[in-house]
Amino acid sequence: MTPSEPAFPESQPASRWYWRSLIAIPVLLLAVFAFGARVDIMDYVASHELRITAVEPGGAAPYARADWSLVSARFIDGGEGARLPLSKDRKLLIVRLKAVPEGKVADEAQRQTIWMGCSLTLLDGHGQRWSPLSFVLSRDISRALEPTARPVPGCFEAARSLGLDGQPTLVEEKFLLPTEASSDLSVRLSFRSALPDALSFPLEPR
Helix, strand or coil, X not given: CCCCCCCCCCHHHHHHHHHHHHHHHHHHHHXXXXXXXXXXXXXXXXXXXXXXXXXXXXXXXXXXXXXXXXXXXXXXXXXXXXXXXXXXXEEEEEEXXXXXXXXXXXXXXXXXXHCCCEEEEEECCCCCEXXXXXXXXXXXXXXXXXXXXXXXXCHHHHHHHCCCCCCCEEEEEEEEEXXXXXXXXXXXXXXXXXXXXXXEEECCCC
């Protein structure tokens, strides 16, 4: 090896690859981030209520292969007697909807695909949201208020038989609220299989 020759000539290609790799890392990371962000956005859209259709009072709206309408919304307080003891700062709101399916859907797997993940929640004008009472407590309250009547199923339970015979189905949920939460209320109906679409029903509880 003469003094004019470089000590490690073979290191020059390796050095070039090193710098190219180093430069490529930010580009690759950006691509990964962009792909991950897109997936996150798609997941967010598919799991949130983003397109809300407001249903006019007394009207109905198509959603998840059925026409939905508000049947009733009523408050109950402790004044209804010992059947339902409530504290003075609480009210019970009972909301009932009706679903008229487009037709009979006898296949269990198909029904689950259409009406999977039923959710009925309550909102006020400030964005406060309430979940319904558990189905066990809801059933017990129904029996306490109307001992001879068959309890109307909640959203999740009703969705299991919705469309089975093609007949209208009633859905009822109960919400325990502070007494001051009595104005500018609405219920939000959605199915996980139909998101990001949802229905909103303004309430005028009697």
